[in-house]
Amino acid sequence: MIAATEPVRILSKSPTDDGEGQFLEVSMGPQHPSTHGVFRMDVVLDGERIVKLKPVFGYLHRNHEKIAENETYLGSMPYTDRLDYFCSLTNNWAYALAVEKLAGIQVPERAEYIRIITAELTRFQNHAALIGFLTQDMGASGTPLMYAFRERETILDLFESLTGARMMCNYMRFGGCRVDLPAGWLDHAKQFAATLPRFLDEFERLLATNEILMARTQGVGVLSKEFAVNAGVTGPILRASGVNYDLRKVDKYGIYDRFAFKIPLGEHGDTYDRYMVRLLEMRESLNILNQALKDIPDGPIVDPKTKIRGFKPKPGEAYGRIEAPKGELGFYLISDGTPNPYRYRVRSSCMMNLTVLEELCIGRNVADVVVILGSIDIVMGEVDR
Amino acid sequence: MTLENIKSEMEANVPGCVLEIVGNPSPSGQHSLRIDPAHAVAIATFLRDAEHLRFDYCSNVTGIDWPGKEISEKVKAKKLVDGAEQEVEEIRKTQTIGHLEVVYHLYSMEKKHGPVILRMRTEDRAEGVHLPSLTHVWRSADFQEREIFDLYGVIFDGHPDLRRILMWDGFQDHPMRKDYVEPDDYEYEPTAHDQVLERARQHRTVMGAQ
DSSP states (O other): OOOTTSOOOSSOSOOOTTSOSOOEEEEEOSSOGGGSSSOEEEEEEETTEEEEEEEEOOTTOOOHHHHHHTSOTGGGHHHHHTTSTTOHHHHHHHHHHHHHHHHTOOOOHHHHHHHHHHHHHHHHHHHHHHHHHHHHHHTOOSHHHHHHHHHHHHHHHHHHHHHSOSSOOOOEETTEESSOOOTTHHHHHHHHHHHHHHHHHHHHHHHTTOHHHHHHHTTSSOOOHHHHHHTTOOTHHHHHTTOOOOHHHHTOOTTGGGSOOOOOOOSSOSHHHHHHHHHHHHHHHHHHHHHHHHHOOOSOSBOTTOOOTTOOOOSEEEEEEEEETTEEEEEEEEEOSSSSEEEEEEEOHHHHHHTTHHHHHTTSBHHHHHHHHHHHOOOHHHHHO | OOHHHHHHHHHHHSTTOOEEEEOOOSTTOOOEEEEOGGGHHHHHHHHHHOTTTOOOEEEEEEEEEEEOOEEEEEEEEEEEETTEEEEEEEEEEEEOOEEEEEEEEEEOTTTOOOOEEEEEEOSOSSSOOEEEOOTTTOTTHHHHHHHHHHHHOOEEETOTTOOOSSSOTTOOSOTTSTTOOOOSOOOOOOOOHHHHHHHHHHHHHHHTOO
16 A cells, blocks of 8 residues: 555565565556456556455446346346346356246256257357457457457357347246247258367467467466365366366256266466366367257257246245356345245356456566456456346 | 255254254255354354365355334234223234345365355344354355445454445445335445545655646
């Protein structure tokens, strides 16, 4: 902290070991381009070195949970799209799963397959875009991001022809999905999936052994295994630290137990591992996608007995969680027997991953904050809710 | 491992703790355990460290508001009606105090089991809103407890940094409470302009600039 009578210097003489140097307070954000939205970090600097970092958020807070308490169960479904607006379909699924647990609704097989196909496409485009943004933050201007967005466009086109919207899909329903796949959609998806291995090779070759990328990311922002678990970090960041915990394997929600896929794990828990784990996860997503596209059966997409309008679950509570692209996304619902949930809680994966930012950044330079934050993968819509 | 086993183990290992299983009638079947705040930290530490339980991961911390209810019941009372004592039925209304509740969802990343759900209640919704913080057991409770403090007004004793997180610092009320009423306008939003200008003035004086 700056003592009021001390002069403020832009650069301290040298970082001293006893912490007696001149500190500079910098407010990074909320309009900083590297913060991926309206997010602020109160950084205390000793020269270029970070001494303290406090994440400040809430700029996008609209009290999603309170809105949902005043909405019907179905009425909250479109709002979940706006949480993590990159991955609206997985948000839909997490919410639908929680309601299905609460009311004991079964999902037909075809709907389970559609859910897995759309979720893995979502994961694929999220990871591709994230790697694009991360490398863009590091100064790889444009190229990787545009490569990622080229594929993302096709995926969004697929979403649009299925759900009517590119990003705000509002597609899952309790006990299934809203509409069936349009004619020819599966063939389009198969054709597209066949082009993806080439894209993945290209995308990996583009940067994975790049000297600058390795220098900027290896050993930067190391997250230890024990701390990651204790701090509730989930998703690719946790697995980059070497913890084998993927809800697709642990909970086997939906029908994930029918698919053969691997869980990529990191060793060092640094930014490079987080980047690499995501690259490898894209390959596994493609693997699941191919199996699901091959095996999808015909049949109903929603249980005809499910009552969607005037839906009133019996009193009780349920916590449903899925492996969203950014980590564990959970919904905790309490019903009191009325058409509105008594309590509706979103367990946000982005927010929990963001809480370890200070520990990752302390001792690093300011320029590394941008890279570390980029590798955490946040969307402020979900952090602030 | 059933909840009953965990409960009896906890009773054996944490002396004096008061536990109660809260049933969940919904098909999810996620029953929970109500713990007494006085022993919360000991219970949490036991759940985290016991060899075969190892609930090392606190996934979700939720605040819930249960406002006081007006319960009306019919009672028979004796009253003087037209000079004669008669037995009449009247409705007696009682007001419950209400409380705030905090729910912890625990899983084990090591053993890959869960959830175990812990609940804690405050005494009331006005003065007795203190609960022990479990941040030192699970770091993941840190920001979530801050959020519950912000939106519900539960004060977590022992929390290292209990500040508002989603609402701004000058905000007064707790918006997730069921009886929260929105103000007519949000025109007033405090900014640190005066402090920043004062600091800039001092800075200029010291540096000898204009």
